[in-house]
Amino acid sequence: MTDPIYNPISNEALKDPYPIFSYLRQNHPVYWHEQMKSWILTRYVDCRDVLTDNDTWARDMRRVGVDVPEEYVTMQSIDPPSSLPLRAGFNSALHSFDTNRISEFVNDTIHTLLVPLAERDQFCFMHDFALTASEIITCEVFGLERPGNNEFHEISYGIALQMDSGLMPEQRWEGRKVAPRLRAIVDQGFALRKENGLFAAVVREFENTDWSHKLMQASMDAMLNAAYSTMYTSFGSFALTLAQHPQVLPQINSDNLSLAANEFLRYTSPAQATSRAATKETRIGNVQIKPFDRAITMFAAANRDPEVFVNPDELNVNRAPNPHLSFGFGPHMCLGARLARLISKQFLANMINMPQLYIKGKPKYFRTATLRWLESLPVSFQNPPAISPTKEK
Numbered sequence: 001m002t003d004p005i006y007n008p009i010s011n012e013a014l015k016d017p018y019p020i021f022s023y024l025r026q027n028h029p030v031y032w033h034e035q036m037k038s039w040i041l042t043r044y045v046d047c048r049d050v051l052t053d054n055d056t057w058a059r060d061m062r063r064v065g066v067d068v069p070e071e072y073v074t075m076q077s078i079d080p081p082s083s084l085p086l087r088a089g090f091n092s093a094l095h096s097f098d099t100n101r102i103s104e105f106v107n108d109t110i111h112t113l114l115v116p117l118a119e120r121d122q123f124c125f126m127h128d129f130a131l132t133a134s135e136i137i138t139c140e141v142f143g144l145e146r147p148g149n150n151e152f153h154e155i156s157y158g159i160a161l162q163m164d165s166g167l168m169p170e171q172r173w174e175g176r177k178v179a180p181r182l183r184a185i186v187d188q189g190f191a192l193r194k195e196n197g198l199f200a201a202v203v204r205e206f207e208n209t210d211w212s213h214k215l216m217q218a219s220m221d222a223m224l225n226a227a228y229s230t231m232y233t234s235f236g237s238f239a240l241t242l243a244q245h246p247q248v249l250p251q252i253n254s255d256n257l258s259l260a261a262n263e264f265l266r267y268t269s270p271a272q273a274t275s276r277a278a279t280k281e282t283r284i285g286n287v288q289i290k291p292f293d294r295a296i297t298m299f300a301a302a303n304r305d306p307e308v309f310v311n312p313d314e315l316n317v318n319r320a321p322n323p324h325l326s327f328g329f330g331p332h333m334c335l336g337a338r339l340a341r342l343i344s345k346q347f348l349a350n351m352i353n354m355p356q357l358y359i360k361g362k363p364k365y366f367r368t369a370t371l372r373w374l375e376s377l378p379v380s381f382q383n384p385p386a387i388s389p390t391k392e393k
């Protein structure tokens with residue numbers, strides 16, 4: 001039965017979930033969602049506390065009695081203290097990049113794809129830009145050959161469907177269906193170990209350790225998907241936000257680029273939520289939580305909490321401080337945050353050199369909740385359509 005208050009995949013929630021989050025935050029900040037069998041948390045402080053308190057709240061479902069097959073155990077699913085050396089190794093691999101080189105590569109890729117689009121009366125930002133840019137940048141970062149045929153996209157979409165299986169149980173095998181395709185790419189990455197790529201850096205970090213190759217493979221499966229899917233999502237939602245707020249583009253410049261990128265991350269929350277399970281009885285506000293209960297920390301709602309952000313629904317490219325939760329918080333906070341910020345900055349830096357972007361048709365969202373994914377975004381850099389010189393005469 002669909003929840004009477006919050007249906008994340010209703011047309012209204014897909015288009016604009018923020019009014020519902022605001023209602024929940026004010027009226028039911030700790031809300032039992034029967035369909036998802038989870039507590040939905042919409043207050044900033046509750047989300048942050050749950051993500052920080054590793055003792056009470058588990059990411060690793062084995063701590064609450066769930067049988068997780070070995071092939072699904074990854075660096076992302078293991079909690080401290082066992083995760084600490086593993087996380088340190090991946091962190092070090094991700095920090096071994098030459099930031100200038102990657103920054104230049106990201107900039108060139110975005111520039112090369114974006115500039116010709118200015119000539120077109122109309123194009124789909126997702127298909128004609130986001131998909132290709134995310135694939136090219138992901139392959140460069142990880143050290144992979146481009147798989148082609150939208151392979152990353154189809155794989156990430158399958159995983160996104162499975163992430164929503166609490167809402168739609170019939171989707172629970174979608175991620176498993178695409179798992180062999182993802183593993184083929186990961187195995188190629190380990191075989192190639194391209195210089196400057198993440199696979200080579202990970203092998204260097206872990207070669208004389210006891211961590212199994214299986215765990216490395218599963219962790220890289222998860223990391224590859226984490227990188228591609230959030231990049232695709234953020235390119236789309238950043239572009240839509242720019243088109244919806246034409247006054248903002250002239251406010252962004254090289255001095256406030258970092259603040260602006262951070263604000264776009266807060267405002268759009270590319271990853272909308274994550275979840276944890278209670279290891280013991282606890283309380284959130286005045287609500288009693290039973291052991292094994294699940295809680296969904298709704299980043300997108302926390303990022304608009306007026307207790308923390310002044311005028312939270314306003315896009316303020318000079319906002320500071322801006323302690324958003326778009327990269328999570330605590331022991332599982334995003335390891336790719338530095339890279340994601342770099343890419344977000346390069347994207348905005350390119351957009352300020354382009355004409356204003358105009359929406360030319362209805363943006364369409366995939367029916368996914370954990371990631372707010374645009375499927376299509378018809379836009380143009382020209383408005384009204386350019387009149388050809390012959391017609392003008």
Ligand code: HEM
Pocket residue numbers: 059075076077087141223226227228230231234269270271274275325326327328329331332333334335336337339340
């Ligand atoms: C805009 C882009 C991105 C956003 C919004 C984002 C968001 C997040 C969030 C919210 C989490 C925490 C999940 C949780 O606590 O359950 C996370 C974890 C993670 N992300 Fe990202 N991410 C982005 C880009 C990336 C990139 C580019 C990479 C890698 C190249 C990456 C790698 C990871 C990894 C490895 C974790 C797991 C960390 C752990 O469990 O210890 N992310 N990300």
